[in-house]
Amino acid sequence: MIQIQALNKWFGDHHVLHDVDLEVAQGEVLVVIGPSGSGKSTLCRCLNRLESASSGTIRIDGVPVPEEGRELARLRADVGMVFQSFNLFQHKTVLENVVLAPMKVRGVGRAEAERTARELLERVGIAEQAGKLPARLSGGQQQRAAIARALAMRPKVMLFDEPTSALDPEMVGEVLDVMAGLAADGMTMVVVTHEMGFARRAADRVVFMDGGRIVETGRPDTFFEAPRTDRARDFLAKVLTH
Amino acid sequence: MSVLLDHLPEFWEGLVVTLQLTAASFAGAAVLGLVVTSMRVSPVAVLRGIGTAYVETFQNLPLLVLLVLAVFGLPEIGIKADLLVTAVVVIAVYEAAYIAEALRSGVNAVSAGQGEAARALGLTFGQSLRHVVLPQALRTVIQPLGNVFIALTMNTSLAAAVGVVDLTAAANRVNLIEAQPIPIFVGAGLAYALVAACVGLVTGRLERRLVTAG
Ligand SMILES: Nc1ncnc2c1ncn2[C@@H]1O[C@H](COP(=O)(O)OP(=O)(O)O)[C@@H](O)[C@H]1O
Ligand SMILES: [Mg+2]
Numbered sequence: 001m002i003q004i005q006a007l008n009k010w011f012g013d014h015h016v017l018h019d020v021d022l023e024v025a026q027g028e029v030l031v032v033i034g035p036s037g038s039g040k041s042t043l044c045r046c047l048n049r050l051e052s053a054s055s056g057t058i059r060i061d062g063v064p065v066p067e068e069g070r071e072l073a074r075l076r077a078d079v080g081m082v083f084q085s086f087n088l089f090q091h092k093t094v095l096e097n098v099v100l101a102p103m104k105v106r107g108v109g110r111a112e113a114e115r116t117a118r119e120l121l122e123r124v125g126i127a128e129q130a131g132k133l134p135a136r137l138s139g140g141q142q143q144r145a146a147i148a149r150a151l152a153m154r155p156k157v158m159l160f161d162e163p164t165s166a167l168d169p170e171m172v173g174e175v176l177d178v179m180a181g182l183a184a185d186g187m188t189m190v191v192v193t194h195e196m197g198f199a200r201r202a203a204d205r206v207v208f209m210d211g212g213r214i215v216e217t218g219r220p221d222t223f224f225e226a227p228r229t230d231r232a233r234d235f236l237a238k239v240l241t242h
Numbered sequence: 243m244s245v246l247l248d249h250l251p252e253f254w255e256g257l258v259v260t261l262q263l264t265a266a267s268f269a270g271a272a273v274l275g276l277v278v279t280s281m282r283v284s285p286v287a288v289l290r291g292i293g294t295a296y297v298e299t300f301q302n303l304p305l306l307v308l309l310v311l312a313v314f315g316l317p318e319i320g321i322k323a324d325l326l327v328t329a330v331v332v333i334a335v336y337e338a339a340y341i342a343e344a345l346r347s348g349v350n351a352v353s354a355g356q357g358e359a360a361r362a363l364g365l366t367f368g369q370s371l372r373h374v375v376l377p378q379a380l381r382t383v384i385q386p387l388g389n390v391f392i393a394l395t396m397n398t399s400l401a402a403a404v405g406v407v408d409l410t411a412a413a414n415r416v417n418l419i420e421a422q423p424i425p426i427f428v429g430a431g432l433a434y435a436l437v438a439a440c441v442g443l444v445t446g447r448l449e450r451r452l453v454t455a456g
Contacts, residue, residue, distance in 0.1 A: 048362055050358055050361070050362060068285070069366075070366060073361070073364050073365065073366045074364065075364075076361060076362055076363065076364045077363065077364025078364075079362075080362075080363075081359075081362040083355060083358070083359065085355055087353075087355035087356060087358065087359035088359075089356060089359070089360070089374050089378075090356070090378060091377050091378050091381070100360075100363070100365075100373060100374075101360075101363035101364055101365060104365060104369055104373060105363065105364040105365060105369075146359075149363070150362075150363070153363060153364060
């Protein structure tokens with residue numbers, strides 16, 4: 001579903017991604033972990049070209065990610081993204097947030113878009129919040145609304161960049177539950193997270209990044225029980241004791 | 243006061259012309275200002291350059307010079323247009339630079355994540371600007387835009403200098419006959435103040451409606 005080959009990214013002369021090669025299969029749930037500044041967000045953002053790659057190729061469903069314009073917009077429509085800071089449209093109600101892209105990008109009629117939106121809001125457990133502005137919702141509800149908004153485009157892939165890092169601890173679970181449900185339904189997912197419990201529970205594969213490189217990758221059980229590299233061992237020792 | 247009442251028809255006609263100038267150049271400046279703002283925040287470097295050059299140019303030229311140039315210069319090169327239309331176009335082009343500047347500060351006040359989320363959903367740059375960024379930007383710039391609009395109302399009086407018979411020109415004419423500058427120009431001044439107050443009200447309401455219509 002996703003093929004990344006020899007991906008490099010520089011910000012000025014700061015080399016943020018080094019020769020990253022990665023494949024994500026259809027229906028696979030890939031969890032990306034690693035210390036802050038290791039390039040996880042940048043990798044995620046390169047996948048839908050919110051950041052442009054400096055070199056290398058990225059293919060989504062066999063198609064190279066277009067450079068710009070309508071082609072790029074079309075690709076992004078098929079790749080859902082969930083941000084750490086939710087980024088719900090502040091001036092629109094939850095329902096309007098969810099129907100905007102299906103109506104403007106896919107040309108779906110309002111009645112159908114609203115029907116789908118209400119189903120999705122039901123699915124993420126916030127149906128009764130449909131008419132409220134985002135600022136009226138808790139962080140956990142906002143993030144679930146953001147997931148519903150992304151799902152409304154019926155994406156082939158979902159990208160999550162630390163979706164629970166901005167949440168109060170008591171709200172983390174409700175968001176992870178929605179994500180685990182998606183994973184169980186067979187969605188292809190790339191999830192950057194520090195929630196090791198989620199990684200163990202829902203991931204098919206874990207990728208550990210450090211210094212802009214993929215240092216280790218493996219099945220969650222083997223990775224967490226017996227990391228092969230020192231850097232992964234150090235990292236796990238730090239996050240698991242905290 | 244009686245001097246104002248005696249010449250009410252002249253004042254009225256002048257006021258109507260001022261209102262036409264104001265309303266038409268408002269509309270033109272708003273549309274053009276939106277276009278220039280879109281260029282200035284566009285991902286295409288050339289468009290950004292043009293947008294910035296536009297704003298820099300018109301903020302650094304006196305409106306009166308532009309009016310004189312257009313009204314007396316354009317016929318020289320064979321472009322003949324109605325005097326009022328010329329004045330409207332020049333004022334709109336000039337004020338668009340100020341509207342663009344106000345709008346851009348509003349766009350900058352909207353967090354980058356809003357536009358990113360819109361683009362991540364597959365909206366084009368133009369769609370994300372129109373449906374997500376600008377409606378939120380407008381909300382933060384109602385006050386500065388109102389100020390631009392009021393300055394525009396006052397600036398329409400410069401059209402009198404190139405022969406448009408607006409409120410200022412009408413006051414001037416009446417004064418040439420009656421030689422009572424204080425009541426005549428205080429009266430005209432009050433009329434401008436009233437127009438400015440109305441413009442403030444109308445734009446405030448208009449933008450609020452734009453915002454809620456999303
Ligand atoms: N827009 C940017 N401009 C310059 N440097 C950036 C930018 N975004 C990220 N970086 C740098 O790239 C590196 C990787 O960042 P990031 O991908 O956000 O890491 P992570 O998500 O793993 O914490 C960091 O050193 C960060 O400072
Ligand atoms: Mg990050």
